[in-house]
Amino acid sequence: MHLCSMRLINVKAFLERGVLIREGKRLDRRAKVLEFGDDEVTDYAILSHRWTKQEVDYNEVVELAKMDKEERTEIRQRDGYRKILQSCEQAKKDGYKWLWVDTCCIDKRSSAELSEAINSMYRWYENSRICYAYLHDLHGPFPIVMDDGRYPKSKGWPEWFSRGWTLQEMIAPNNVQFFNRDWHPIGDKRSLSPILEEITRVPQHILKEGLSSNRPCVAQIMSWAANRTTTRVEDRAYSLMGLLDVNMPMLYGEGKKAFQRLQLEIIRTLNDHSVFAWGSCNSINVARTGSVLADDPSFFEDCDKLKLMNREECIEHLKHDIPEEELPPVGDDRLSTFPITNRGIQIWLFLRPRVGSDSVFEALLPCRSHPSDPPVAIDLVCWESNYYRYPRSLRHGGGALDLRRVFLGYQTPRLNSFEIDDSAITENGFTCSNSVTGNVLTLNSTDLDIKIYSEGQGNRFAVGFGHWFGQDWIHVDCEEPGAILLIPYDLMLKRAPEYAQSLNKARSGAASCRVCIMEIPLPQSTWILQTSCVIWNSSRMCGVKLELFQDPRFGNVSGEWTGFDVDVSRFFFVHLHYYLIKIDIANREQTIATVTGGVL
Secondary structure, eight states, X not given: OOTTOEEEEEHHHXXXXXXXXHTTOOOOXXXXXXXXXXTTTOOOEEEEEOOOTTOOXXXXXXXXXXXXXHHHHHHHTSHHHHHHHHHHHHHHHTTOSEEXXXXXXXXXXXHHHXXXXXXXXXXXXXXXXXXXXXXXXXXXSOOOSOOTTTOGGGTTSOGGGGBSHHHHHHHSOSOEEXXXXXXXXXXXXXXXXXXXXXXXXXXXXXXXHOTTTSOOOHHHHHHHTTTOBOSSTTHHHHTTHHHHTXXXXXXXXXXXXXXXXXXXXXXXXXXXXXXXXXXXSSSOOOOOOBOSSOSSGGGGTTOTTOEEOOXXXXXXXXXXXXXXXXXXOTTOGGGTOOOBOSSOEEEEEEEEEBTTOSSEEEEEESEESSTTSOOXXXXXXXXXXXXXXXXXXXXXXXXXXXXXXXXXXXXXXXXXXXXXXXXXXXHTTOEEOSSOOSSEEOOSSSSEEEEEEEOTTSOXXXXXXXXXXXXXXXXXXXEOTTSOOOOOHHHHHHTXXXXXXXXXXXXXXXXXXXXXXXXXXXXXXXXXXXXXXXXXXXXXXXXXXXEEEEOGGGOSOOOSOEXXXXXXXXXXXEEEEEEXXXXXXXXXXXXXXXXEEEEO
């Protein structure tokens, strides 16, 4: 691909070739329909559309004249070819000699060319003289009301409005003309800006003047893409690069890591704290502990009104909470830089501890939804000297507001799944009464799931399975017979650090495999609940076995995790198995079923 250039369709050559093919006349196989041009100096039209399964690619457009009649006919009958043809006819009618269409003007066989094109695409749309927005599923005039019956898969509007890439294709060009399926003009971006704002949540002044006039904050731009979809998960990030004015290489196959890379590039490039403000705008609470970076644009859904506060506004507001002599000066560089280090994102933030906690803090960010609002707040939890996002608490701040330098953790640990064998529980007459079913439990965005067991005599207990920054934990909660057992979700989540530390301490050992066992007596009974667990790093699986013993000799148990080294190096299991291991516990020999498997 030529430096500072784009491939463009020669409108005249493309249309003339089409006439010769239709009339069965001889074709000049050397004639070029695609040529390089400079987007800075060339007047060209550009197409915005929803891709379908019948598109025509670069090689097919270039080689069309050399194909046999049957193959050529098949290509020309595709919707994608007719779309290019009709775009050329519209460009000719409007007086443009050049047209750009993404399906055929990029040679996608070259990863370097594809990466360059994606990084340049916003500029190409911005520099176009006219953009044709083709709504392939619309018959008739531009819709003014939502129609879920006609467009059930795209929230009641034509599918063009639900796609990731078409967001920048609507905003970047100065002149956007809309066409329906039959290529009848149905309005332009400026005249349709009120209904377009309703559909897309992009403010009218942005639609009319572009991003350069009054650039929104990062969180607001992200909110416009919150409900949009892309065929490739990576494109949810790549389609936002131009809107956010950042560049980065394409790595198809990286999955959701692309959105993390995008946020890190934003942090390197822009001084915009709103990138951390996802889930802060009240009506949506993303209940997730971990990385300070959002998982995808949907986390910013309710940030469409968010605006940055300048330093003077932020400092003025903080005077209500901090003595003026302790406030940093307006020109303090600490408030405007947050470098990315191997430890985390280094940043200065105003923090105050939450009531009843010495590890959960409210952090203020210099952005707000309305001019009279205070700075938005997010909750952070301190774990091993780094700070991570924490689900918003209803508790008020309990201490003084303090400016601190902190490191925000953004690495997402790989999580284990739990494989649970509770057959011994059900064999003793207990049933699992909640919605968690199956043997394998995989936790993703939530950090905790609970299984509740009960039997006819009134004995009930809850077993919680969770993660705390990559460390598994298991905890058992019991109630007196006859008492109402409330699902202790909030309490378990609050004490997750303690549970994780307790199990991790029991796991510390020199052996290649370490089995951890905890015994808890059920109140007012001779039942002993025994929980055994082991992890195989090769499969990222935590095997758990729950058992009940009814033996009065076991009444005096600690309720703590105990670890045992097990030499299983000679075993190789393709599937998970239960293996009986003799272990001496508290000077008594007991046969304990533990879980082994994988390559140990």
